[in-house]
Amino acid sequence: MLTKTEAIVIKSMKYGDTSKIVSFYTRQFGKLKGIAKGARRSDNKFGSSLDSLSHVALVIYKKEHRDLHLISQCDSIRSFGKIHDSIEKISVGLSILELVDHLAHEEEENPVLFSLLLETLVAVEKSSRNYQSFARSFQLRLASLLGYAPSLNVCSVCGKSLMEVEQSSALGFQLLSGAIICANCSKAATAKRGVGYTTLSVPAHRILQCFLTSGMESIATITYSESIGNELDETLRLYLRYHFDNMKDLKSTQIFKTMIQ
Ligand SMILES: [Zn+2]
CATH class of the missing domain: 1.20.1440.120 (Recombination protein O, C-terminal domain)
Incomplete structure (x- = not known):
């Protein structure tokens, strides 16, 4: 199911050659993990939105009974630059x-x-x-x-x-x-x-x-x-x-x- 929720990025980890696994705290689902494919390529669509502390609008393919979901889109709402x-x-x-x-x-x-x-x-x-x-x-x-x-x-x-x-x-x-x-x-x-x-x-x-x-x-x-x-x-x-x-x-x-x- 493709779903959208507000989230705060808790942390990101490298995964494979080009991807990241990211932990979020979301308004709708609580703590949740997703994979951002291609997030470490230079032309990646996520930019800095997957950095810790970012407040984001997250779109994920959420699958029942899985603990890792596919991140489709992640747009920065606030980056907390002054922190x-x-x-x-x-x-x-x-x-x-x-x-x-x-x-x-x-x-x-x-x-x-x-x-x-x-x-x-x-x-x-x-x-x-x-x-x-x-x-x-x-x-x-x-x-x-x-x-x-x-x-x-x-x-x-x-x-x-x-x-x-x-x-x-x-x-x-x-x-x-x-x-x-x-x-x-x-x-x-x-x-x-x-x-x-x-x-x-x-x-x-x-x-x-x-x-x-x-x-x-x-x-x-x-x-x-x-x-x-x-x-x-x-x-x-x-x-x-x-x-x-x-x-x-x-x-x-x-x-x-x-x-x-
Ligand atoms: Zn007393």
């Missing part, structure tokens, strides 16, 4: 795509995830600061969309709002349920700690709340220290690893860290 202006922006953009590649299932439709992905890349492109916040917010929102939304507003033990109670020391965070335990209950609940339990500083908890509820375009206005950034990275890494078996360290993030050292 390519900065190595840090590219690293954030690629880490977002890598995360979708690791966590989204093949051909499972999720138009909300497609919109989140597109909205995040547009926000990264437009932003001039705090790029890592987009990657962190995307990790939390993606986990939520895939069924693992943390409950950040009330203590899971006493039920009190975490905004109302003055928190003097670190909160508890149960990775399994995504539940927060207030500082008071956390002190009393020592026996319940163990695998799947970590702590979260009060400022890091506030930032996570903002990451989940603020509009993506205002994510860069949230400011915090580098040490809180490191704590957020570690908390998100633990949370995603706990819930997703195929979660790996993101190569694009590691490459960027090596480059700036």
